[in-house]
Amino acid sequence: MKILYIAVALILVVGLGAAPAEKLVLFDGKSLDGWKKTDYAHPGEIKVDEGKLVLSRGRAMTGITSTRTDLPKTDYELSYEAQRLAGNDFFAAATFPVGDSFITFVNGGWGGSVTGLSSLDGQDASENETNRYFKYNNNTWYKFRVRVTAEMIRAFIDGKEIVAVPIKDRKVSTRLETRSNQPLGFATYDSTGALRNVEVRGLSTAEIEANNRSEP
DSSP: OHHHHHHHHHHHHHHHOOOOOOOEEOOOSSOOTTEEEOOOSSOOOEEEETTEEEEOOOSSEEEEEEOOSOOOSSSEEEEEEEEEEEESSOSOEEEEEETTEEEEEEEEHHHHTEEEEEOBTTBOTTTSTTOEEOOOOTTOOEEEEEEEOSSEEEEEETTEEEEEEEOTTSOBOOOGGGGGGOSSEEEEESEEEEEEEEEEEEOOHHHHHHHHSSOO
16 A cells, blocks of 8 residues: 555656745845845945845945855746835846746846846847836835746736746856856946846746747
């Protein structure tokens, strides 16, 4: 009977896909443990305020970079909530690993509305096929999710897919300005931004397969 139970369990695992890896909570809402201030010239203040991680406006950039050494490189999802408290440009541009490289998901760059990935094949979000125009209102929380596999990057805002781009055999990189956010970090440009609920989790086998499909 014990052998039967084990066999049934194995069938369920194979049928449903391997369970996602344990979730990593990157910001506890209380402290800056696991983070360091990004080495930008003339950055603004970084502080924790009522459960939010606040990146105050700098001249022109303010950033924060993870010091963790256990971050996944592929087959994972990065999720976070962010809002712009002041300014009119990107307020939580997220830089994250893509295999042995890195890329940045820009939210509201180039004057406040351009959203996309920088860079693909040397082209910024304003130039490549991930370029989307999204209106961000100040003092409004937005929920972001980014899924990374070896074949695709998908990005969502408030549950709506904004970016779905194949990356296999393409050059994935960051702009010079956000290299200091590697391996994972956030940056603002001439704006004050706030973050909360910053988490990373591994994807299940089924989620990886779904992410790699060319259709949504």
